[in-house]
Amino acid sequence: MILNRQKSQLLVVDIQARLLPVMAEQERLMANVARLCQAARLLDIPITISEQYPKGIGPTVPGVIDACGSEAMVLPKMTFSCLREEALAQRINELGKVHLRRQVVVCGIEAHVCVLQTALDLRSDGFDVVVIGDAISSRTAESKSFAIERMRSHDVDVATTEMAVFEWLERAGTTQFKTLSQLIK
Template identity: 45%
Template structure:
C-alpha cells in the first residue's frame, strides 16, 4: 500500500490545450486537483510537469495553486527527462509514484515505464488520466498493468495516504471524497 511518507504524486502535462481536446477533461482536472489537495494535506511530495508549454499552454491555475513549486517544463514525452526529480525522491526514501495526467498513451505511459526501469513501484489513478481516444487510453492502461504498474483510483489513493480515521487529515480527505464530480463527467 502507498503511504504518505514513501509515495510521490506526479501530475503529468495537464495543460489547457491538452485538456480542451480530452473528452473527460473536466474529470481529469477535477481528480488531479483532489490528488494535489490531498497530497498537500498529508505531506505527500507532488510535482507537476508541462510538455512544451510554449505550444501546449500552461497548467490551469487551479492546479498550480495546490503546490508551492512551479511546474517543471520538459520537451521529452517521458518525465524521465527530469531525472533530478526521480533522484531526489529516491534520496528522500520515496520508492512509489502515483501518476495522473495527460495523455495516458504518451507521456503518462512513457513516464510509467521509465519509473519502473528506475526501480520505483508505479501506480496510475485511472480516473485522473485520459487520452483523446478510448482505444489509446484503454490499451495504454492494459500495457502499463502488464508491465507491472498498479491501477488505482483517486479516492482509493487519498484514503491509502491518509491511513486512518479520526484525525484532522481524515476530515479533509473525507471532504475531498464527498465532492461532486463535474457535470457530464463519466466516471471510469
C-alpha cells in the same frame, strides 16, 4: 503494494492549456487531479508537475496550480517520458533516493503517450508506480484503455483517486481524514 504517504511522491503530467480541451472526460479528470493534489499537500507529499513544450502547448492550467499550491515544482520537458528530461529525472530521483520516496503516484495526460512512457521508465528504474486511472485521460477512451492495459502488463499498478487518498490516510478519526473525506464526497 499499499501506498504510504511517507514513501510517496505525486507526479502530475502535462495538464496544459492547449492540450486539456481535447481530452475525454475533462471535468472528471480535473476534479480527481485536484483531489489528489489537495490530499498530497495536506499530507506533505511532494508534488512535481511536468509541462510538455510549454511555449507551444501552454502552461499548466490554473486549476492544477491552485490545487497543488506553491510547494509544487513545475518543470518543462521536450521528451515524452518525464524521466528522459534531465531536470525532471533529477527531481524524481532525488525524492526517491535521498528522501526515500520510491512510490510515484502518476496522473495527467495523455495516458497513451507521456503518462505511459513515464510510468514504464519509472518501473524500469525500480520505482513502485501507481497510475491513477480516473485521473488520467487521452483524446479517446480507447487510447486510455490500451495504455492502462499496457502499463498493467509491465507491473504498473492502476488505482483510483479514492483508493490513493485513503491509502495515504491509513486511518479515520484524524483531522486530515475529516478534511480529505469531504473532498471525496
